[in-house]
Amino acid sequence: MDSILDQADPFASWWPYIIAVAVGVSMTIRTIMGGQRCPSSNQIERQVVIITGGYTGIGKEMAKALAERSAHVIIAVKDMKKGEVICDIMKRELKCKSNMNATVVPKYLDLRSFDNVRRFAQEITKEYPVVDILINNAGIIFPFKTRNQYTKSVDGYEMHLQVNYLAPQLLTHLLLPNLMKSESGGRIINVSGHAHAAAKMDIDDPLNIGTYCTKFHDRDSFAHSKLAVILATKWLARELKGTTVTVNCFTPGLVRGTEHLRNSPLMSSICVKFMTFPWMWLFMKTPFDGAQCGIYLATEPNLKTISGEYFNDCLITKASELGRDGQLAKKLYKETIKILKIDEIEKDEESE
Structure with missing residues (x-):
């Protein structure tokens, strides 16, 4: 055995070189696809942060990171049991990691x-008169095992449109008075996505209410809702100009390990999972990676006066051509507040 080992020459074959190059290239691609880490180390001590959908995926990672930076984090969830479990886990992890008593609490919210x-907004207002950061993170895609199933919410709107766009807009407007009381300047952070680039939107029907009934596809409705998020962000920033509240949006990129993939075609069978997993590992971000831009928008002091922008990997970037259409943004915003009856709610509150 000793003589065999002595005579062994690891450089007699090209395989070690091939394997080393393959591993090196794979790790380089993974690093690039993972995107930029949040460059801000700023603490946001005692700031009240609300994150919708904060018990899984990038929402969970943002909640954990902001709690670690001494924020008072509220995760708004539709499953309180899961929310309570995740909050307890976060507290224990941060206690072990940083020896800190993190404040992470779940609150019930169903965007449907x-x-x-x-x-939910009434409860928050009573308990937290001041809100510093609102992160509209919760969203759905492929929500049903039956593909391309047109389903309405209890309010009569297509489910992607309501959960990804309309309900977050309503929540944002209801909490604006709380955000305006923030001494550090209220921040609204909306989660959009790369899919917005494939979306179509008609200026005569920006909410696609007339289109959904005749031509419906999960991916199309998801893309449309994410385009709506960008347009509404830009127009709301214009409406809030002159106030202390800013509103921006970002794309987390393509993220694996989220509930979005639960009913995706990529999860349709064990064979498909087996074949696609290496490529998902190589080209898709982890939830930790996807959360970095959101953490940056919530903590970076230099963004205090930046509003109405679309971010990717912690940098301001251009949205699609439709995502930069000012007239479309205005029409969409006007239609949205009309549907949500936001003006009526504000008048009632003032009269009281």
């Missing part, structure tokens, strides 16, 4: 119901 959104 406008009435529930209003009740």
Whole structure:
């Protein structure tokens, strides 16, 4: 055995070189695809942060990171049992990691119901008169095992449109008075996505209410909702000009390990999972990677006066051509507040 080992020459074959190059290239691609880490180390001590959908995926990672930076984090979830479990886990992890008593609490919120959104906002206003950061993170895609299933919410709107766009807009407007009281300047952060680039939107029907009934596809409705997020972000920033509140949006990129993939074709069978997993590992971000831009928008002091922008990998970037259409943004925003009856709610509050 000793003589065999002595005579062995690891450089007699090209395989070690091939394997080393393959591993090196793979790790380089993974690093590039993972995107930029949040460059800000700023603490946001005692700031009140609300994150919708904060018990899984990038929402969970943002909640954990902001709690570690001493924020008071509220995760708004539709499953309170899961929310309580995740909050307890986060607290234990941060206690072990940083020896800190993190504040992470779950609150019930179901974006599928406008009435529930209003009740959530009322509860928050009573308990937290000041809100510093609102992150509209929760969203759906492929929500049903039956593909391309057109389903309405209890309020009568297509489910992607309501959960990804309309309900977050309602929540944002209801909490604006709380955000305006923030001494550090209220921040609204909306999560969009690369899919917006494939979206279509008609200026005569920006909410696609007339289109959904005749031609419906999960991917199209998801893309449309993410384009709507960008347009509404830009127009709301214009409406809030002169106030202390900023509003921006970002794309987390292509992220694996989220509930979005639960009913995706990529998860349709064990064979498909087996074949696609290496490529997903190589080209898709982890939830930790995807959360970095959101953490940056919430913590970077230099963004205090930046509003109405679309970010990718912690940098301001251009949205699609439709995502930069000012007239389309205005029409969409006007239609949105009309549907949500936001003006009526504000008048009632003032009269009281």
